[in-house]
Amino acid sequence: MNIVNSNLSFRSTLNWGNNPEVVVLHHAGAKVCSIGDIHRWHLENGWCGCGYHYLVRKDGTVYMGRNEKAVGAHCPGYNSKSIGICAEGDFNVEIMGQTQYSALLELTRSMLSKYGINKIYGHRELYSTDCPGENFPLDRIRNEVAGGSGRLVYPGYLIKMNPDLKDNNVKAVQEKLMSRGYSVGRCGDDGFFGGGTLEAVKRFQRDSGLAVDGIVGINTWNRLFG
Ligand SMILES: [Zn+2]
Missing domain, CATH: 3.40.80.10 (Peptidoglycan recognition protein-like)
Structure with a gap:
């Protein structure tokens, strides 16, 4: 562009x-x-x-x-x-x-x-x-x-653990995990990718048959939001 x-x-x-x-x-x-x-x-x-x-x-x-x-x-x-x-x-x-x-x-x-x-x-x-x-x-x-569904598009970078950075895409991941029954810990969907979110991502990846690395790349994103 x-x-x-x-x-x-x-x-x-x-x-x-x-x-x-x-x-x-x-x-x-x-x-x-x-x-x-x-x-x-x-x-x-x-x-x-x-x-x-x-x-x-x-x-x-x-x-x-x-x-x-x-x-x-x-x-x-x-x-x-x-x-x-x-x-x-x-x-x-x-x-x-x-x-x-x-x-x-x-x-x-x-x-x-x-x-x-x-x-x-x-x-x-x-x-x-x-x-x-x-x-x-x-x-x-x-x-x-x-895609007609109102779903979020993958932002194009790897979403990884970083407890010091607030990121709206992390918040979106947390909301989605919670709506699917994966607790992200006591802080909830605060936009910070800490240990609770890491464990939730890993559990979701394990249950979905994805590589369990705790990182939200395009495959995990699409499985989560698809
Ligand atoms: Zn106008």
Whole structure:
């Protein structure tokens, strides 16, 4: 995926501490627009600048807006707990082309994996607006990301014991283990991979006929979430 650093200058200091739990999808409501256009429009709204974290253009190029760690300005109530992605175009009147769709899908997937989350919303599902337009391929994206089941996609790295690091993917593993009857110890699904979680992973692997190494790689992940 080609992500362009847009080097936008924001009017004042951004608020940091965005903690993504969902991805919110938008359209620009304009058939043609650059990240610079959006930045200017949002400055004119009196905001610090571009309120989205990413813009996906029709040619499939992805532009950085606000830093992912910065609180967004795209969906009241969700700005401090979401990644905001905008697609160039007006999908009340247009149909999204395949190049843009593929880039949007890949970006959305990578955000879900990065943050260990699985919820995708269209702006209109969270706020009174018609954004991202009635032709926006919201269900298609959800179905492709989730395989139709809402399951989490494997994040692409080995999830191992590390009692000092909080990780949403560890929390997801713990929740899943517990829902399948494997206790992860007294701390529960706290997102820290300690001894209790290690033993639970090993028990699950043993019961599932997997290699018993206490590490959640793609096979263990898929068996757990599949
Ligand atoms: Zn929107």
